[in-house]
Amino acid sequence: MGYRKKNRHVGIVGVGETKFSSHREDVNQAEMIHEAVRQALDDANLTMDAVDCVVHGNMELFEMIHQPDLWHTLGSGSYGKEAFRLTTGGTTGGTLACSGDNLAASGMYDVVMAIGFEKLQEGHTTGGITNMADPLWARKLQSGALTDSTAVKLIEEFGADRARRAAMTYRIIMDKHACLNPNSHRAFGLEWDQMDELMETSPPLIGDLRLIHMCSQSDGACVVIFASEEKAREITDTPVWVRDHITVHREETLNLCNNYYPTDTTHRFAAEKLYERNGITDPLEYFDVFEMYDPSAWWGTDWLKEFFLLAGDAHLKLVEDKEIMIDGKMPINPSGGVIAANPIGATALVRVAEAAKQIRGDAGPHQIQKPVNHALASAFGGTMWTVLTMLEKELNW
Amino acid sequence: MSRRVAICATAQIKNEPDIWYQRFQGMLFDCFESIVSQTGVTFDMETGIRNVVTCSDDVFDARTISDNGMTDVVGAHFRGEEKTAQDGINGIGYAMASILSGHDDIILLIGHCKESQPESRHMCTNLAFDPFYCRPLGLDFLNASAFQARAYMEASGITDEHLARVVVRSRQMAAKNPFARKNEMVTEEAVMKSPMISDPIRELHAYPVTDWAAGLLLCCEERVHEFTDNPVWVTGFGSCMDSYFLGDRDLTDNFALEKAAARAYRMAGITEPKNAFDVVELNDPYAYQLPMWAEGAGLVERGEAGRWIEKGGLEANHVNTSGGMLNGNPVMLGGLARALEAVHQLRGEAGDRQVEGAKRALAHGTTGAAGQHHAALILEK
Numbered sequence: 189m190g191y192r193k194k195n196r197h198v199g200i201v202g203v204g205e206t207k208f209s210s211h212r213e214d215v216n217q218a219e220m221i222h223e224a225v226r227q228a229l230d231d232a233n234l235t236m237d238a239v240d241c242v243v244h245g246n247m248e249l250f251e252m253i254h255q256p257d258l259w260h261t262l263g264s265g266s267y268g269k270e271a272f273r274l275t276t277g278g279t280t281g282g283t284l285a286c287s288g289d290n291l292a293a294s295g296m297y298d299v300v301m302a303i304g305f306e307k308l309q310e311g312h313t314t315g316g317i318t319n320m321a322d323p324l325w326a327r328k329l330q331s332g333a334l335t336d337s338t339a340v341k342l343i344e345e346f347g348a349d350r351a352r353r354a355a356m357t358y359r360i361i362m363d364k365h366a367c368l369n370p371n372s373h374r375a376f377g378l379e380w381d382q383m384d385e386l387m388e389t390s391p392p393l394i395g396d397l398r399l400i401h402m403c404s405q406s407d408g409a410c411v412v413i414f415a416s417e418e419k420a421r422e423i424t425d426t427p428v429w430v431r432d433h434i435t436v437h438r439e440e441t442l443n444l445c446n447n448y449y450p451t452d453t454t455h456r457f458a459a460e461k462l463y464e465r466n467g468i469t470d471p472l473e474y475f476d477v478f479e480m481y482d483p484s485a486w487w488g489t490d491w492l493k494e495f496f497l498l499a500g501d502a503h504l505k506l507v508e509d510k511e512i513m514i515d516g517k518m519p520i521n522p523s524g525g526v527i528a529a530n531p532i533g534a535t536a537l538v539r540v541a542e543a544a545k546q547i548r549g550d551a552g553p554h555q556i557q558k559p560v561n562h563a564l565a566s567a568f569g570g571t572m573w574t575v576l577t578m579l580e581k582e583l584n585w
Numbered sequence: 586m587s588r589r590v591a592i593c594a595t596a597q598i599k600n601e602p603d604i605w606y607q608r609f610q611g612m613l614f615d616c617f618e619s620i621v622s623q624t625g626v627t628f629d630m631e632t633g634i635r636n637v638v639t640c641s642d643d644v645f646d647a648r649t650i651s652d653n654g655m656t657d658v659v660g661a662h663f664r665g666e667e668k669t670a671q672d673g674i675n676g677i678g679y680a681m682a683s684i685l686s687g688h689d690d691i692i693l694l695i696g697h698c699k700e701s702q703p704e705s706r707h708m709c710t711n712l713a714f715d716p717f718y719c720r721p722l723g724l725d726f727l728n729a730s731a732f733q734a735r736a737y738m739e740a741s742g743i744t745d746e747h748l749a750r751v752v753v754r755s756r757q758m759a760a761k762n763p764f765a766r767k768n769e770m771v772t773e774e775a776v777m778k779s780p781m782i783s784d785p786i787r788e789l790h791a792y793p794v795t796d797w798a799a800g801l802l803l804c805c806e807e808r809v810h811e812f813t814d815n816p817v818w819v820t821g822f823g824s825c826m827d828s829y830f831l832g833d834r835d836l837t838d839n840f841a842l843e844k845a846a847a848r849a850y851r852m853a854g855i856t857e858p859k860n861a862f863d864v865v866e867l868n869d870p871y872a873y874q875l876p877m878w879a880e881g882a883g884l885v886e887r888g889e890a891g892r893w894i895e896k897g898g899l900e901a902n903h904v905n906t907s908g909g910m911l912n913g914n915p916v917m918l919g920g921l922a923r924a925l926e927a928v929h930q931l932r933g934e935a936g937d938r939q940v941e942g943a944k945r946a947l948a949h950g951t952t953g954a955a956g957q958h959h960a961a962l963i964l965e966k
Contacts, residue, residue, distance in 0.1 A: 194687045195588075216717065242826070247650060248643040248670070254712035255642075255671065258953040261829045268844065271826040271958060272679055273670045275643075277650035283667050286688075287679065293686035296678075296822070296852070320649040433688075435636065435665030439657030457663055461630070570653040573666075 197583055198292040199420030199427030201299075202232025202413035203541040208373035208529035211309040212407040217256065218263030221305050221409045224534075225265055228301065228411035232423055239413070240297040242266040243287050244273045245280040245304050246533025249319060250311045264303055277320065278333075278481065278569025280304055281410065281536025282435070285565070285577045288414035289430045298419045304534035305409035313405040313532070320570070334402070336395030338486040343396065346504060352396065354504045356383050359401055359485035359527065361513050366524025368514070368554035373406040373529035401485040401527075408531035410538045417583070428544040428563075431578040431585060434462045438572050454574040455494035455566070462576050463497070466585070472496045472518055476560040477546045479539035481568040482525045492520070495566060495576075514556055522546065522554040536567030540577050547581045589806045590681045591816035592964070594623045595925050597799035600766035600913050603701040604796040609646065612697050612798035614658040620802050621660075624812040626691060628660050636665035636689050638680045640673035640696030642917050644709045647702065659695050669696075672868070673799075674920030674950030674960045678822035680803045690805050691812075697798035698915035706794060706916065713954065719830070726870075726916070727791065729954035731783035733836040734873040738785060740837040741876070742891045745785070748872040749773035750894055752789050752911065755872075759908025761937040762926075766795050766913030790872040795913035799925055817931045821855070821963030823848025831955065839881030842949075842959040846882045849947075849961035858883040864930040864946035865904045866923035869911045874956065878949060879904065882961065906930065906938045920950015924962055931966045 204227030206212070212220055229235060242264055244257035253259065257266065257273045272291075276283045284302040291300045314332030321330035342351040360383065366375040378386070390400035420427035436458040452460075459471065468474045478495065482488030492512070493503035506512050512520040521528075523542040526535055543563035545551040561582065567575035596619035598604075598612055620626065627633035637659045641651045648654060652668040659666065669676035673696040680692040703709050710726035737743065753773050759765035771779075771789060779789040802812060809816045825844035828834050846858065855861045865884060869875040876890030884902060885893045899905070907926035910919035927946035929935045945965045952958040 249649040254644040266826040290683045290686040294682035437661045437666045439662040
């Protein structure tokens, strides 16, 4: 038996996001989470009484809190509720969305609240990420999430000038989107005529990866409320339906033995499987928006090829022709994406929340002007892991 | 919910004080290989396992995203993996939902913890408290439990003698369990003379430092026959979170357990829990918790647990035939260990401690200080 029909459909009925910032010193973790919970409940016009189950996720060692959902009960509203805690690194937010879908579809819970958060100011993010590497084999080689292997790959493939320009074009587009999003942590107001200067002067981190290419470390929380079809229709006139999701991990030891991908990337593998089982033959045509977990401009540029199953330089052309801009053919990250804000445990859930808002049509200043019916959100984490979530405006598949 | 979820196989290594000779990957791989060889399950994208639910803890592993160290040994290379970062029994609840949702047919659940690795497990659990008010006071899961133990003993009339009986019995039962941590047999007198580590909790009232790993294979009803002819059905799951500040809670009132159990009983259609179970596995890292949770789960009236112990209620109700967490399971896995014992009993594979004709079992898990979060799982033959 292959992939089966869902027990029942699930809709997103409320979303909440805090303002993302390098430091939220005005609130503690539980208070920061409470901001997003409050917003999501208000958005859905619900109180905690309606919520059956709360799912919480982040990385313990970023803030050095063991089982933080216990303390965060003060702000998460989980008191008296069923409560799960699921964490998978950078993909945590994607996993939370999967769990919201699974738990509400199961029939065990009608309304599920997923909470992703991180307060990276309170720890040492690069130290924390480095600490994920195997202490015997890899930790001394790990430099947090910083790597220039993708830059090397793109430069080998397309030449230094074209690759560097594409990555910087991607970066400026993301900044232009970030400037439209009031929640952005970083929105610089970069202009196109700064491109050459930025490629020279932005401080290099590793090889061709420069500071300007890389995501921030942010404080913030995101909450998404999922409900069964029946409940979703009661709660809101504009539920956003979760059509499908897929998680693909890969083992880390192969990474050590082989610096380049020995097979497909998890991004491509996940995308192929997801499209195949949902009958999507041309993802570039099908989707109206893609919220990508793009930790750096190099990765974002390169991964377009994987997620849309492209070949040759089609992904570079999408960037060069600015088709990924908010008014382009395939808008990528109208929110500004991960380079604009990266509270890691929340980041991937923000992608889902932003995709849902685009479908509802109430994203605010960064709303895509064309109708948005089909949205894709990705998560990235661990040792090259992928979670993809597909959202739909109409329940008609 | 029309469909049911089954547990098709279990695997575990022996609970030991310090598995210095094996990394956690090796511990998990032993469980993994056992489940694959018992069931013949594959990781085929169409017919095999597409998702693995793991259970581990970043702080105890001293490793950010601790699940990235195990993706390969649990079979999640180009497959899904989702980590439960709380007692593994919640992973069973989550896996059950994932299967009932229709998203997955088969889920491998696998978890580990090496309590021997940190210099002090109490230093780890101190990190579970907020850094402003509680952490600087030195609260950890042991001394927080001591507050609860004192309050509960006052309220219920449970005495040092009752607790001594709980500890002695735990070790007697564990001696019959080949996977249990090997501990010395003790007398009630020795328990009552054991050093006070956090008044009123004595050294022998507290579970010893333990390393362990275990796994389960869960499957949808339609495909059970492919993997076993002796399935155990998961018929109920419920959990509940209590308040965080100890001072905000009535530490004796079993608020979270009562709610968690009521939810699981409702799902399983159980109205009278007192006589509903042939086997009961309660998660008791500290001895006082066994009678307290028995009250919370509705097996005994509130305040009656002392008399229940005196009258042989632990034996009559077949409570913790495994020896319980008190004999030694690591934190994060106490509830998972309870579920495994319940499965052994229902499958008739519990050896010298087998409860004849066991048809229905309650397994229970706790996460956090003094049982802030409870989960209850109903398993049936």
